[in-house]
Amino acid sequence: QVQLVESGGGLVQPGGSLRLSCTASVSIFSINGMGWYRQAPGKERELVARITSAGTTNYADSVKGRFTISRDSAKNTLYLQMNSLKPEDTAVYYCNRLIGQYNWGQGTLVTVSS
Secondary structure, three states: OOOEEEEOOEEEOOOOOEEEEEEEOOOOOOOOOEEEEEEOOOOOOEEEEEEOOOOOEEEOOOOOOOEEEEEEHHHOEEEEEEOOOOHHHOEEEEEEEOOOOOOOOOOEEEEEOO
16 A cells, blocks of 8 residues: 655745645655645645656646646655745645556645735
């Protein structure tokens, strides 16, 4: 069983930045395509950023140009750098494999508010 743990969320003002981290109980990030997902209150979970095993990245239109997904395979850690945050970015953020997803972790809450 693979366990995923997200961290780095918090309260930030609009225009601010946060860096989220995701660690796994086993080494998976170098071989699996991974994504960051978010679920806002009253909305379905959505994929906002992805990175393939080859390192190719892409983003949802809503975050393109503001968010950057990256990984450090040696540290078995996935990152999401979030800049120019907006109130509509408020959500619980999760990481997971793109295909054949593992059990979801607890997520980390990002709140963007004045």
